[in-house]
Amino acid sequence: xxxxxxxxxxxQLARMMIPPAVALGIELRVLAESAGESASLAVTTIGDxxxxxxxxxxxxxxxxxxxxxxxVPQEVIAAVVAAGTPVYxxxxxxxxxQDKLLMRERLAALELPMPDWARIESAADxxxxxxxxxxxxxxxxxxxxxxxKGVRVVRTADEASDWLSAGExxxxxxxxxxxxxxxxxxxxRPSGKTELWPVVESIQRDGVCAxxxxxxxxxxxxxxxxxxxxxxxxxxxxxxxxxxxxxxxETTDDRLVINELAMRPHNTGHxxxxxxxxxxxxxxLRAVLDLPLGATGCREPWSVMVNVLGGPGSGALTDRYSLxxxxxxxVKFHSYGKQSRPGxxxxxxxxxxxxxxxxxxxxxxxxxxxxx
Amino acid sequence: xxxxxxxxxxxQLARMMIPPAVALGIELRVLAESAGESASLAVTTIGDxxxxxxxxxxxxxxxxxxxxxxxVPQEVIAAVVAAGTPVYxxxxxxxxxQDKLLMRERLAALELPMPDWARIESAADxxxxxxxxxxxxxxxxxxxxxxxKGVRVVRTADEASDWLSAGExxxxxxxxxxxxxxxxxxxxRPSGKTELWPVVESIQRDGVCAxxxxxxxxxxxxxxxxxxxxxxxxxxxxxxxxxxxxxxxETTDDRLVINELAMRPHNTGHxxxxxxxxxxxxxxLRAVLDLPLGATGCREPWSVMVNVLGGPGSGALTDRYSLxxxxxxxVKFHSYGKQSRPGxxxxxxxxxxxxxxxxxxxxxxxxxxxxx
Numbered sequence: 001x002x003x004x005x006x007x008x009x010x011x012q013l014a015r016m017m018i019p020p021a022v023a024l025g026i027e028l029r030v031l032a033e034s035a036g037e038s039a040s041l042a043v044t045t046i047g048d049x050x051x052x053x054x055x056x057x058x059x060x061x062x063x064x065x066x067x068x069x070x071x072v073p074q075e076v077i078a079a080v081v082a083a084g085t086p087v088y089x090x091x092x093x094x095x096x097x098q099d100k101l102l103m104r105e106r107l108a109a110l111e112l113p114m115p116d117w118a119r120i121e122s123a124a125d126x127x128x129x130x131x132x133x134x135x136x137x138x139x140x141x142x143x144x145x146x147x148x149k150g151v152r153v154v155r156t157a158d159e160a161s162d163w164l165s166a167g168e169x170x171x172x173x174x175x176x177x178x179x180x181x182x183x184x185x186x187x188x189r190p191s192g193k194t195e196l197w198p199v200v201e202s203i204q205r206d207g208v209c210a211x212x213x214x215x216x217x218x219x220x221x222x223x224x225x226x227x228x229x230x231x232x233x234x235x236x237x238x239x240x241x242x243x244x245x246x247x248x249x250e251t252t253d254d255r256l257v258i259n260e261l262a263m264r265p266h267n268t269g270h271x272x273x274x275x276x277x278x279x280x281x282x283x284x285l286r287a288v289l290d291l292p293l294g295a296t297g298c299r300e301p302w303s304v305m306v307n308v309l310g311g312p313g314s315g316a317l318t319d320r321y322s323l324x325x326x327x328x329x330x331v332k333f334h335s336y337g338k339q340s341r342p343g344x345x346x347x348x349x350x351x352x353x354x355x356x357x358x359x360x361x362x363x364x365x366x367x368x369x370x371x372x
Numbered sequence: 373x374x375x376x377x378x379x380x381x382x383x384q385l386a387r388m389m390i391p392p393a394v395a396l397g398i399e400l401r402v403l404a405e406s407a408g409e410s411a412s413l414a415v416t417t418i419g420d421x422x423x424x425x426x427x428x429x430x431x432x433x434x435x436x437x438x439x440x441x442x443x444v445p446q447e448v449i450a451a452v453v454a455a456g457t458p459v460y461x462x463x464x465x466x467x468x469x470q471d472k473l474l475m476r477e478r479l480a481a482l483e484l485p486m487p488d489w490a491r492i493e494s495a496a497d498x499x500x501x502x503x504x505x506x507x508x509x510x511x512x513x514x515x516x517x518x519x520x521k522g523v524r525v526v527r528t529a530d531e532a533s534d535w536l537s538a539g540e541x542x543x544x545x546x547x548x549x550x551x552x553x554x555x556x557x558x559x560x561r562p563s564g565k566t567e568l569w570p571v572v573e574s575i576q577r578d579g580v581c582a583x584x585x586x587x588x589x590x591x592x593x594x595x596x597x598x599x600x601x602x603x604x605x606x607x608x609x610x611x612x613x614x615x616x617x618x619x620x621x622e623t624t625d626d627r628l629v630i631n632e633l634a635m636r637p638h639n640t641g642h643x644x645x646x647x648x649x650x651x652x653x654x655x656x657l658r659a660v661l662d663l664p665l666g667a668t669g670c671r672e673p674w675s676v677m678v679n680v681l682g683g684p685g686s687g688a689l690t691d692r693y694s695l696x697x698x699x700x701x702x703v704k705f706h707s708y709g710k711q712s713r714p715g716x717x718x719x720x721x722x723x724x725x726x727x728x729x730x731x732x733x734x735x736x737x738x739x740x741x742x743x744x
Contacts, residue, residue, distance in 0.1 A: 002709065019394055019395070022387060022390050022413060022709075023391070023704070023705060023706050024693070024707060025708075025709050041390075041394060041413065042413070277701075277704075278701075291697055292694060292697035292701065294697070295702040299672075300671075321663055321664075322664060325664040329649075329650075329665070330649055330667040332649075333395060334395050335396060335397025336397075337394075347397070
């Protein structure tokens with residue numbers, strides 16, 4: 001009998017679990033919000049992830065339940081666990097990926113390095129934070145943000161009046177003076193065994209991950225050790241099972257501080273499909289099934305991943321591919337099978353090699369043809 | 373709109389087209405003989421590939437039709453071509469992969485290197501061939517053979533009396549004194565553009581491919597050039613589109629002679645999934661869609677693929693995997709999602725590295741745990 005993994009959410013993360021599921025002989029079932037989503041090739045149930053009854057019915061047919069996104073309500077996850085289906089990451093761990101305020105409180109208790117932050121419940125709270133941080137703050141809604149949504153840089157409390165009047169507590173963070181953004185991914189089994197990929201550099205545009213360089217240039221040694229220690233501590237203390245992504249700032253004064261957490265395969269790990277012996281998608285499936293983890297070495301000295309965003313009026317896939325493939329025969333292409341909309345992530349490309357400038361050039365060139 | 377590729381046959385070759393189809397945003401549709409076959413995750417129609425009406429209906433929904441096996445009757449393929457759906461490889465090319473006698477006649481006309489052979493229509497024909505070849509011959513049915521079936525070594529005409537009385541012409545070949553078996557794979561687009569992988573060594577057991585070493589040890593230079601020239605000539609002269617596998621004997625007197633042809637992804641190319649920049653499955657999809665071909669370089673100096681055969685009483689997949697994965701974290705596993713039967717190909721493993729002895733050891737060890 002094949003083991004069966006259920007994934008809540010039918011986006012590109014679920015889609016990219018299909019190839020390793022095929023290779024490992026795992027049956028992948030997806031609970032999607034509508035037909036024709038990115039992962040629709042998997043055995044798909046259409047349903048509402050907020051509805052406990054629908055999720056319970058879906059979960060009854062799988063050996064373990066996991067996620068393509070972090071938006072499933074805690075009470076729904078609790079109901080699945082109570083019904084006897086393992087859920088990884090578990091509800092207690094996932095809470096800290098769902099709620100940024102709880103995450104800051106928990107990581108502070110663990111004395112892990114973070115930006116200055118404060119819980120904001122009123123304009124007075126925010127004014128006090130601004131006053132002590134040079135009249136600038138990154139303000140975040142505790143829940144529901146992603147890809148730059150739910151995040152705002154403010155200089156006065158007035159600029160947050162809409163969020164403040166909504167009555168939900170907010171998170172204020174200092175505007176970190178950073179040199180670059182890094183991400184450390186780790187996979188962890190229920191037994192506690194872990195495997196880390198090398199720390200990577202993540203280049204953001206408009207709050208969205210645009211490019212990833214693996215490993216992060218110049219990170220060997222101190223930076224890599226710091227990033228690994230932080231990710232391993234979080235995975236262990238929060239009892240994360242599956243892939244954990246820790247987004248980090250490398251500050252101008254040479255510290256690493258924790259920016260965000262995700263408890264699932266993450267955009268900063270897409271390079272692993274082509275660049276590592278074991279991809280984050282294969283490793284996530286292995287981890288949630290409590291199978292031994294694969295090796296995480298790099299296939300080439302450098303891997304560069306570039307996201308492909310929907311263009312204004314893209315032609316047929318084959319026409320765009322023909323140009324991209326013709327010009328970049330060594331680059332690997334990944335389509336998310338989505339309708340193209342300006343700014344929407346519709347795929348990514350990965351180039352590998354031993355000359356970083358050349359690898360960056362090939363990945364960017366392929367991405368431009370592909371997304372044109 | 374995604375391009376749609378239809379595959380006749382739902383076995384492991386169709387299954388292994390799923391991951392690159394997902395990556396490239398290609399919709400894969402499979403015409404399978406029954407439900408639950410190896411490639412059942414693809415959009416599957418159950419039907420009979422011998423029935424022109426059923427194949428025509430299937431072909432009407434795809435942009436191009438290709439194959440997981442070579443058993444589709446010529447008249448069925450001709451009907452699809454007449455109805456306007458491109459079929460690759462085309463019926464004229466495929467004929468030479470379907471009929472070994474026609475293949476020998478055609479390659480002889482092209483003056484390509486082959487074992488001595490003869491068309492056998494009677495006991496007298498066979499006696500004459502035996503007499504001139506040391507009273508030994510490899511006798512083959514012209515059609516329907518695979519994995520050692522339809523092949524027999526005979527020393528007297530009596531040993532072939534059943535086949536001779538069936539009334540179909542047979543192919544007799546000299547028993548080649550060979551040092552080892554090689555295979556050369558090439559992919560070709562309708563435009564004629566080609567890409568070759570390096571020539572590999574194929575180790576057979578009981579007439580079935582057991583292991584593949586890529587590239588074939590010591591093949592750089594003369595052997596590689598000879599193999600490439602032969603495969604390119606066949607691909608061009610027979611107008612093959614898609615992947616062509618040419619199985620070769622390296623004789624004890626240092627010649628290469630052609631053993632068999634296959635016009636689809638082939639067991640001797642499974643190593644390319646993990647060992648080459650572009651796998652044979654991705655390349656086959658690119659070729660039949662007339663998309664530019666990918667680079668075919670090796671990711672590591674050596675790749676070794678070992679087939680996994682069904683064992684006597686295999687336990688749960690997760691138990692077998694746990695052992696195999698635990699011990700060989702760098703090996704890549706490929707399950708065909710099949711019920712295990714003794715001797716049945718149920719998967720394969722691939723190891724990569726720069727020390728051939730170590731790579732062979734890891735691949736064999738992983739295969740033994742996996743198949744136990």
